[in-house]
Amino acid sequence: MPLVATLLDWIDATSPYETEALREVPPRIIFCARGEHIPYGEGELVVDRALEGAYDPSARLIYLPQPWDAANLWDRSVLLHELVHFVQLESRLWDCINATEQEAYALQQRWLAGQGIAWEYDALLVFFRSRCPRDVHP
Numbered sequence: 001m002p003l004v005a006t007l008l009d010w011i012d013a014t015s016p017y018e019t020e021a022l023r024e025v026p027p028r029i030i031f032c033a034r035g036e037h038i039p040y041g042e043g044e045l046v047v048d049r050a051l052e053g054a055y056d057p058s059a060r061l062i063y064l065p066q067p068w069d070a071a072n073l074w075d076r077s078v079l080l081h082e083l084v085h086f087v088q089l090e091s092r093l094w095d096c097i098n099a100t101e102q103e104a105y106a107l108q109q110r111w112l113a114g115q116g117i118a119w120e121y122d123a124l125l126v127f128f129r130s131r132c133p134r135d136v137h138p
Contacts, residue, residue: 003070004029007080008087015107017087027060027086029079031068038063053078055085057097062086073115081108096132 004026012019032038036047040056040063047065054063062082068075084104085097094100105126112119 003076003079004083007076007083010080010111011084011087011107014110015084015087015103017091019087022087022090025060027055027062027083029062029064031066032063033066053082055082055089057085057089060086073112073117077108077112077115077119080111081105084108098130098132101126101130 005023008019008023008026011017030038032047034047034049037044038047038054039045039059040054041058045051045054045063047063051065053065055061056063062079064075064079064082068078070076081104084107085100088094088100088103089097105121109119109121
């Protein structure tokens with residue numbers, strides 16, 4: 001079974017989302033280089049060192065910075081994280097795209113744990129990244 005289908009099956013089995021219909025037309029995956037400017041929504045995104053991956057819902061594209069290796073469990077978890085965003089945004093309405101982050105990080109952590117990798121993300125940082133612009137007050 002191809003990797004994307006396997007990861008979508010895992011999301012289906014371990015989250016509240018049903019992925020069967022989404023498997024019919026999964027997002028395209030594009031590999032990009034560090035330093036590259038990629039189209040994202042109505043603007044662009046710089047692929048810097050901190051960017052592990054990105055999902056552009058308007059184009060239904062997952063961007064994965066090179067080098068990326070399907071045999072590497074961390075790299076697979078990054079793809080899983082972006083697929084979670086795909087499933088989230090296709091399955092329900094969100095206040096903003098940022099609001100999807102907490103759930104995506106939690107599912108990525110759970111998947112890695114299932115692979116025998118203990119990974120702790122910075123929950124406070126993810127909390128702030130998950131806030132919608134109107135939630136931020138001067």
